[in-house]
Amino acid sequence: MIKFDKVTKRYPGGHEALRSVTFEIAKGELVYITGHSGAGKSTLLKLIAAIERPTTGTVLLNNQNIGTLRRAALPYIRRNFGMIFQDHKLLYDRSAFDNVALPLAIDGVAGREAGKRVRAALDKVGLLNREKAMPIALSGGEQQRLAIARAIVSRPAVLVADEPTGNLDSNYAHDIMALFRSFNEVGVTVLVATHDAGNAEGRLLHLDHGALTEGVPA
Numbered sequence: 001m002i003k004f005d006k007v008t009k010r011y012p013g014g015h016e017a018l019r020s021v022t023f024e025i026a027k028g029e030l031v032y033i034t035g036h037s038g039a040g041k042s043t044l045l046k047l048i049a050a051i052e053r054p055t056t057g058t059v060l061l062n063n064q065n066i067g068t069l070r071r072a073a074l075p076y077i078r079r080n081f082g083m084i085f086q087d088h089k090l091l092y093d094r095s096a097f098d099n100v101a102l103p104l105a106i107d108g109v110a111g112r113e114a115g116k117r118v119r120a121a122l123d124k125v126g127l128l129n130r131e132k133a134m135p136i137a138l139s140g141g142e143q144q145r146l147a148i149a150r151a152i153v154s155r156p157a158v159l160v161a162d163e164p165t166g167n168l169d170s171n172y173a174h175d176i177m178a179l180f181r182s183f184n185e186v187g188v189t190v191l192v193a194t195h196d197a198g199n200a201e202g203r204l205l206h207l208d209h210g211a212l213t214e215g216v217p218a
């Protein structure tokens with residue numbers, strides 16, 4: 001469902017964040033993207049979620065080439081993805097409930113159906129009793145779980161998480177990784193960028209200065 005063929009990404013200023021990267025990810029896989037700071041992990045996820053386009057090479061998402069798609073078509077592609085960013089990107093002037101409801105509102109889902117789905121998502125991440133809380137009143141781990149609830153509420157086919165356990169202690173980190181595995185077990189394709197794959201179970205794509213050094217196709 002995701003296919004990179006000799007993908008290079010050069011940002012303005014000439015810096016090459018990815019260099020001729022080739023791999024394929026099938027539906028339902030759990031994949032960890034590892035590598036040092038600046039190795040290109042975030043860039044790779046942004047290309048997968050059609051937030052950035054490749055400079056050269058092709059990125060195919062469900063056989064659609066994101067490099068040649070019209071810009072107007074990209075939001076439709078992005079709907080397949082639940083994104084969890086390094087800095088959560090929560091709205092701090094809205095309650096936990098409203099933060100999770102936002103993607104549904106964009107999709108035109110409101111009222112009781114929205115309430116049901118928001119509570120189901122909060123329940124999955126263990127925050128059902130915090131729906132009225134403002135994000136600032138939540139701990140770092142709870143904010144991260146809130147960001148996960150928001151990413152899953154639209155039932156995306158693919159979950160993309162950029163350093164989801166970056167600032168958390170190891171207990172929280174363990175819980176969050178277990179949560180991702182549980183989504184994967186019900187068929188969601190899960191891609192997680194992390195400095196430290198530790199004892200992660202799943203496939204590894206390792207980047208070193210923009211080049212894929214582990215997980216390279218034979």
Ligand SMILES: Nc1ncnc2c1ncn2[C@@H]1O[C@H](COP(=O)(O)OP(=O)(O)OP(=O)(O)O)[C@@H](O)[C@H]1O
Nearest residue numbers: 011012015017035036037038039040041042043044
């Ligand atoms: N928008 C941008 N404009 C210019 N250069 C960028 C941009 N985004 C990333 N880069 C550069 O591209 C390289 C890869 O960055 P990227 O964020 O993909 O790495 P990373 O592996 O996710 O790093 P980290 O673990 O620190 O988040 C870095 O050298 C970075 O400075």
